[in-house]
Amino acid sequence: MKAIIFDFDGTLADTLPVCFYAFQSVFKEFDDIEVTEDEIKSMFGPSETGIIKENLKNSSWDQAIDMYYHKYSEKHVELVTANEEVKNLLHLLKKQEFKLAIVTGKARRSLDISLDHLDMNDLFDVIITGDDVSKPKPHPEGLNQALTFLNITNDEAMFIGDSDADIEAGKKANVHTIGVQWLPNFQTQTFSIQPDQRVSRVGEFIELLISEMS
Template structure:
């Protein structure tokens, strides 16, 4: 094992969508099909993007208003499973190699997502990523999902980690705020190199390359090169 003994309580926690995988195509397609089923309306792509929130339930509530949210969520999950076999879903470049490297080094790796458990597990199995994670916390595993800190704290607890020695990696301002609220170090991934307000905040580490991300993680966890 390559990890320094002083870091036995260290762990690394990842967000899922936008951080490890690009699920925009399947998410937008499934939201469109769900909206059409529930309302009969053909929402534009822009309408759907503007309605997108942290969780599937919140997104559907924003998009559909006061329609039957439970049936809508069930339909979304069903269609998402079907679309897994037809939509292009991309693991961001270098991510799988990074996970392999961290796993080989004996890192405790967890996942914290606002997505439902059914869609999360199906997605991870489809992409053959599930075995890298020793703890997976979804919106179904907490009372309060994102932007609550509950899920991040639960992942670290399941990994038997120490907050001060742990790292959370995400792609939204919400992820950074969750980490900050729990006094956990965070990294913001910016794969699309979008112009964001965080770029002016010197207290936030921003990376746009998976090799650089791996280097940051190894330095934080003091993994021997």
């Protein structure tokens, strides 16, 4: 195992609350409707730009997208708590000389806001965002790009995510896929496609990794 690839929202950072807040603000402002968290989850896949363009009835997309990022940044400190266990895990993996990557549906703009706020810059060798692919998860395009940039084969990587789309993308890319539910807010309560393994604690993943390496 040479590389560990992560999803971001709900996997590396507890950002779902700020995503919900920003989307709810946009739909209220532009369509005058209240959207639930489950309704927002059902829109996930494309980047924020894609979600707004595909689901907002009001065609003032540029203004709506700008508002989304403004709201996302404005409430990030208040709604997103850094998870020290996850951060320590990333530093541990770096120390063990694993290559680290992110494959996320988020746009680069919101990911950069989160990485900056959470002091996670410079931890990753490769980052693939929703801006970098034509086909979002569950399509494996993003994962395949990451493998290419990391210069490794699919049997040298594992992918870690919290949603059905993550698990399906991992399976389609033929990488060892782990479903995690270790943050307070994650996307999928019950995976409809079974990952190779499931973990509910960061410590459990570290134990799993040690056993894989021994």
